[in-house]
Amino acid sequence: MPNFEEVSKNTAGASFRIKGKFIKSPAKGQLIEVQCNDAENHYVKVVGPVVDPKAYPMSKKGHTLEYLRDIGHLRPRSKYISAMVRVRNSLAHATHLFFQSRGFFNIHTPIVTASDCEGAGEMFQVTTILPENQDSVKTIKTIPNKEAIDYTKDFFKRPAFLTVSGQLSLENYACSMSNVYNFNPAFRAENSHTSRHLSEFWMIEPEIGILMILL
Numbered sequence: 001m002p003n004f005e006e007v008s009k010n011t012a013g014a015s016f017r018i019k020g021k022f023i024k025s026p027a028k029g030q031l032i033e034v035q036c037n038d039a040e041n042h043y044v045k046v047v048g049p050v051v052d053p054k055a056y057p058m059s060k061k062g063h064t065l066e067y068l069r070d071i072g073h074l075r076p077r078s079k080y081i082s083a084m085v086r087v088r089n090s091l092a093h094a095t096h097l098f099f100q101s102r103g104f105f106n107i108h109t110p111i112v113t114a115s116d117c118e119g120a121g122e123m124f125q126v127t128t129i130l131p132e133n134q135d136s137v138k139t140i141k142t143i144p145n146k147e148a149i150d151y152t153k154d155f156f157k158r159p160a161f162l163t164v165s166g167q168l169s170l171e172n173y174a175c176s177m178s179n180v181y182n183f184n185p186a187f188r189a190e191n192s193h194t195s196r197h198l199s200e201f202w203m204i205e206p207e208i209g210i211l212m213i214l215l
Contacts (some may be wrong), residue, residue: 001036007044013056013077015048064088095204097182104179104206109166111185114158117168122189123161124199129154162187170207 001007007016020036027033036042048055058069058078068075075081096106112126129149151158166182173180186203 001038001042003044007046008210010046010049011053011056013050013053013058013074014046017043017045019043036186049203050127083095085154092183092202099181099206102179104181105173105177106164107170107173107180109163109169109182109184112156112160113163114156114160115163115168116161117163117165120164121168122191123164124187124189126156126160126162127154164188165203166205170205174207174209176209179206180209181206 013130018034018036020034020042022032023035025031025033036044058074062080063078065080068078068081076085099106109150116123127149149159154160164186166186170180170182171187182205183202184205185200187200188197189199192195
């Protein structure tokens with residue numbers, strides 16, 4: 001390509017527009033490659049170069065999940081995150097197909113709730129009672145204990161939390177609509193740092209309504 005030198009100067013993070021054709025690769029370690037022939041009006045154009053390669057936070061090497069969390073605007077470009085999202089998309093799609101094909105109704109249960117759902121787990125509290133000085137985030141810890149909070153000044157006028165489960169809401173719907181399910185986010189505030197604990201996760205909860213006729 002006539003602009004090979006310009007293209008080859010770009011590093012990880014740059015984006016290109018390419019017109020060419022896929023061919024079987026003669027090189028080891030790859031099955032296919034893109035062949036660009038100037039005679040066939042193929043081209044490689046630099047769409048978004050990286051201005052300062054030394055300051056670009058991602059490189060060709062692998063990165064830890066802890067590091068990727070710090071660069072949320074770029075982590076979808078990593079192979080690990082993008083692959084995980086594709087798998088998660090397929091699983092979510094299959095979940096809805098499974099229940100929908102069996103006559104279940106998808107219910108969006110509340111994410112902010114006043115119910116702890118039978119003590120299913122410790123809950124994150126949602127409140128608008130924060131210090132007046134929003135620049136000093138550290139002073140949030142000075143909010144009094146919940147027994148001393150005047151909830152009439154809070155948004156919901158009562159204690160409110162991120163849900164640990166939509167089960168109680170689903171049971172109400174099951175009594176009316178029979179078979180229902182949800183696939184909603186849930187939150188658990190236990191101070192646990194094990195590999196089996198998540199503060200935020202998505203949970204599948206089905207409820208089956210059974211009509212009993214007594215003769």
